[in-house]
Amino acid sequence: MGKYIKDRKPQDDSWTPYTGLEEIDNLPAGDIYIPFEEWQANKEQLLKRNHRLGVILENTDDVNEISADLERLDLIVLQFPKMADGRAFSQARLLRERLGYTGEIRATGDVLQDQVFYMQRCGFNAFEMRDDQDLATTLAAFDEMTVTYQPAADEELPIWRR
Amino acid sequence: MYQYSQADHQLLQERVSQFRDQVQRRLSGDLSEDEFKQQRLRNGLYLQLHAYMLRVAVPYGLLSSNQMRTLAHIARKYDRGYGHFSTRQNIQYNWPKLEDVPQILEDLAEVEMHAIQTSGNCIRNTTSDPLAGVARDEIEDPRPYCELIRQWSTFHPEFNFLPRKFKIAVSGATHDRAAVAVHDIGVRLVKNVKGELGLEIYVGGGLGRTPMIGKLIRKFLPPHDMLTYLEAILRVYNRLGRRDNLYKARIKILVHETGEEKFRELVEEEWEQIKENGLRLSDTDINNIKSHFKDPSYETLSDFDSDFDAQLLADPEFAQWADKNIELHKQDGYRVVYLSLKSRNQPSGDVTADQMDAIADLADKYSLGAIRTTHRQNLVLSDVKLTDLHSLWLDLKALDLATPNYNHLTDLISCPGMDYCSLATARSIPIAQALTKRFDSYDYINDLGDISLNISGCINACGHHHVANIGILGVNKKGIEVYQLTLGGSAREDASIGKIIGPAFTADEIVDAVSQVLDVYLENREDPDETFLTTYRRIGQDPFKEKLYG
Amino acid sequence: MALQVYTASLLKEGLVAYLCLDSEGISWTTDLNKATAAEDSDIDTLREAAERSDRDNIVVGIYPVLVEKTASGFEPVENREKIRANGPTIILPQSSKASTNLHAA
Numbered sequence: 001m002g003k004y005i006k007d008r009k010p011q012d013d014s015w016t017p018y019t020g021l022e023e024i025d026n027l028p029a030g031d032i033y034i035p036f037e038e039w040q041a042n043k044e045q046l047l048k049r050n051h052r053l054g055v056i057l058e059n060t061d062d063v064n065e066i067s068a069d070l071e072r073l074d075l076i077v078l079q080f081p082k083m084a085d086g087r088a089f090s091q092a093r094l095l096r097e098r099l100g101y102t103g104e105i106r107a108t109g110d111v112l113q114d115q116v117f118y119m120q121r122c123g124f125n126a127f128e129m130r131d132d133q134d135l136a137t138t139l140a141a142f143d144e145m146t147v148t149y150q151p152a153a154d155e156e157l158p159i160w161r162r
Numbered sequence: 163m164y165q166y167s168q169a170d171h172q173l174l175q176e177r178v179s180q181f182r183d184q185v186q187r188r189l190s191g192d193l194s195e196d197e198f199k200q201q202r203l204r205n206g207l208y209l210q211l212h213a214y215m216l217r218v219a220v221p222y223g224l225l226s227s228n229q230m231r232t233l234a235h236i237a238r239k240y241d242r243g244y245g246h247f248s249t250r251q252n253i254q255y256n257w258p259k260l261e262d263v264p265q266i267l268e269d270l271a272e273v274e275m276h277a278i279q280t281s282g283n284c285i286r287n288t289t290s291d292p293l294a295g296v297a298r299d300e301i302e303d304p305r306p307y308c309e310l311i312r313q314w315s316t317f318h319p320e321f322n323f324l325p326r327k328f329k330i331a332v333s334g335a336t337h338d339r340a341a342v343a344v345h346d347i348g349v350r351l352v353k354n355v356k357g358e359l360g361l362e363i364y365v366g367g368g369l370g371r372t373p374m375i376g377k378l379i380r381k382f383l384p385p386h387d388m389l390t391y392l393e394a395i396l397r398v399y400n401r402l403g404r405r406d407n408l409y410k411a412r413i414k415i416l417v418h419e420t421g422e423e424k425f426r427e428l429v430e431e432e433w434e435q436i437k438e439n440g441l442r443l444s445d446t447d448i449n450n451i452k453s454h455f456k457d458p459s460y461e462t463l464s465d466f467d468s469d470f471d472a473q474l475l476a477d478p479e480f481a482q483w484a485d486k487n488i489e490l491h492k493q494d495g496y497r498v499v500y501l502s503l504k505s506r507n508q509p510s511g512d513v514t515a516d517q518m519d520a521i522a523d524l525a526d527k528y529s530l531g532a533i534r535t536t537h538r539q540n541l542v543l544s545d546v547k548l549t550d551l552h553s554l555w556l557d558l559k560a561l562d563l564a565t566p567n568y569n570h571l572t573d574l575i576s577c578p579g580m581d582y583c584s585l586a587t588a589r590s591i592p593i594a595q596a597l598t599k600r601f602d603s604y605d606y607i608n609d610l611g612d613i614s615l616n617i618s619g620c621i622n623a624c625g626h627h628h629v630a631n632i633g634i635l636g637v638n639k640k641g642i643e644v645y646q647l648t649l650g651g652s653a654r655e656d657a658s659i660g661k662i663i664g665p666a667f668t669a670d671e672i673v674d675a676v677s678q679v680l681d682v683y684l685e686n687r688e689d690p691d692e693t694f695l696t697t698y699r700r701i702g703q704d705p706f707k708e709k710l711y712g
Numbered sequence: 713m714a715l716q717v718y719t720a721s722l723l724k725e726g727l728v729a730y731l732c733l734d735s736e737g738i739s740w741t742t743d744l745n746k747a748t749a750a751e752d753s754d755i756d757t758l759r760e761a762a763e764r765s766d767r768d769n770i771v772v773g774i775y776p777v778l779v780e781k782t783a784s785g786f787e788p789v790e791n792r793e794k795i796r797a798n799g800p801t802i803i804l805p806q807s808s809k810a811s812t813n814l815h816a817a
Binding site: 161 | 169173177180183184192200201283313314315316317319320322323324389401439440441450451
Binding site: 188189190191195209210211212213214237238242243244257258259260261508509512513514515516517580581582589591592595638641643 | 721723724725726727728768769772773790791792795796799800801802804805806807808
């Protein structure tokens with residue numbers, strides 16, 4: 001917690017993670033995000049809350065399985081357990097481009113300055129930066145590269161069609 | 163050749179600045195070695211046995227003479243006066259300093275070159291037929307498709323952290339000179355009976371510790387669908403490829419474990435969802451890219467030249483070279499010339515800065531300024547007039563680039579091995595040189611005919627030993643370098659993986675062992691036209707085993 | 713008793729280097745014969761010094777190498793380490809206008 005960037009600005013993070021270990025009827029107040037399995041198990045009860053809800057997916061989860069719930073979710077958290085594990089890039093693109101999700105997609109885990117450019121292109125708009133990352137240089141890294149060749153979540157056409 | 167746009171130039175500039183910053187952050191300690199490694203690898207920078215190694219991309223093997231001069235300049239200014247052309251048509255420098263690399267990249271950018279994605283778990287430089295656009299057996303020029311793949315794959319945001327490296331090769335001729343069967347994706351351009359162009363898509367080929375031939379998962383894909391289809395394959399791989407075991411992370415293992423049929427279904431299912439998106443190629447898209455690869459203005463010439471014929475008769479050495487290192491050209495009066503980087507004096511694929519400069523001059527003088535690199539670690543001058551061959555040969559001979567051995571025994575592929583490589587378990591180059599020295603007779607290799615001999619210094623198989631007619635794999639056995647022989651591999655349209663023949667040989671024994679294998683072939687071939695591979699496939703391993711171990 | 717030295721690659725240059733530890737402190741040399749060798753029991757001192765250089769971003773990839781003392785100096789036991797210490801075992805291609813970027817060793 002702490003180094004949180006949303007829509008290219010450092011912000012205070014209003015969300016609290018719910019690990020699944022807490023009692024379901026004794027949850028913290030405010031916006032919470034929930035592991036996908038907990039969400040599936042306790043959906044009805046969770047929806048009774050007067051706060052926003054999010055879900056955190058494993059990077060092995062199939063995003064199609066959450067497609068029916070997307071309207072009720074204001075946040076989807078995708079994970080980079082190691083910087084070299086790029087599965088969440090595909091999850092983000094599918095959420096944005098195929099399922100049309102417009103809420104917050106947040107990267108968590110090994111979220112580093114040198115990857116935010118790729119992440120934003122895939123549809124991430126929020127980043128829990130790893131503690132050792134410098135916010136100022138990370139913000140600059142979004143614009144390090146301005147040329148993009150291929151379509152992605154940020155651009156429908158390849159460079160040869162623009 | 164593809165002409166860079168303003169955007170292409172800008173991208174290189176931005177990449178140079180980005181890498182300069184990453185190097186600075188590493189030197190100041192802001193980036194740990196583990197994290198910097200991920201970044202430097204994506205820019206072709208390894209830390210090898212003795213020094214850093216920089217791999218510069220040669221997109222689908224095409225070089226201009228000016229680019230070659232810059233490669234010479236880099237070898238001289240930042241390295242030790244030479245470079246190494248690799249089996250993926252790139253060039254590697256063995257001694258750059260980390261501090262110098264940003265400046266090297268800046269020098270490269272001036273001539274539209276870079277080291278982007280020449281390493282790391284991302285989509286690598288696309289390779290192709292070194293005779294693209296000039297081959298007589300060409301069905302369709304693969305270069306425009308390679309260029310489209312280059313653009314699509316460069317800094318692809320979704321596929322820059324794949325389970326493992328990813329190599330694509332494209333071939334557009336009857337004969338496969340790009341080894342498409344042993345790539346993660348191999349694309350072959352074909353035509354149906356109506357004369358329409360389609361793509362055969364092979365997936366899951368590769369060498370390394372689990373060599374496999376690619377599976378044909380799409381028989382006749384319309385060219386307009388190439389990029390959406392590749393995107394579908396890559397997405398399936400990025401989501402489902404194994405990440406728990408480095409040695410099982412290549413797409414070949416996913417295809418194998420999933421099953422070819424199921425894998426095809428997964429790809430087709432994904433492709434159905436994206437096949438109409440912005441990546442679908444229109445006729446205009448394809449034609450625009452094709453316009454970069456128009457034929458140069460060839461002269462109208464006869465395909466016969468009496469002076470050339472006279473030179474062949476007068477000069478037997480020239481005739482030998484012409485017989486081995488020249489190929490017909492689609493344009494009458496022109497020939498394709500192979501520059502052998504397999505002399506007895508330098509390691510396979512190595513070229514000095516002086517040679518590079520001279521090759522650039524020869525390309526300007528004789529070949530419309532164009533040079534190609536081949537996956538067998540040679541160079542090609544693609545557009546030489548028949549009438550110029552003799553003068554070109556004299557120049558090449560003076561440069562030690564005219565060994566008459568193309569596709570013959572001493573045209574051997576060798577990885578750098580333990581003389582340079584931090585992964586290697588045995589040396590390759592000294593064995594390659596011992597073989598070259600032993601079989602240094604034109605008459606002998608001429609008699610053997612078409613044959614391939616490849617050597618790798620470890621199981622990662624960068625020397626492509628699995629797909630050589632005769633393959634050698636160096637391994638470390640209790641501190642001693644020993645060499646295993648495999649027989650019967652092929653990297654061409656009849657691709658196959660060679661089989662290990664028996665227990666390994668020591669460095670002192672391996673040259674004799676190869677000699678015995680050749681003896682068995684010569685004793686058993688039905689006639690001088692029966693190649694080693696055909697004989698081997700006909701008689702099997704036993705006669706070879708008998709001779710080697712009997 | 714096995715004699716060992718500590719080796720790594722110099723971060724800036726990438727060249728093979730060996731640890732020297734003396735009264736003047738820690739330094740790295742590309743010449744194996746100038747390295748500080750230690751018996752098994754004293755190797756921890758070298759390892760700690762090498763780890764410090766790694767943390768200080770002087771070198772990359774530290775590890776100990778078994779060496780033997782010969783008449784001409786230290787010689788690594790393993791083949792791979794012999795090649796690292798002495799350079800490629802082949803004649804390198806030579807350009808007439810050779811570079812000045814020569815191996816310090």
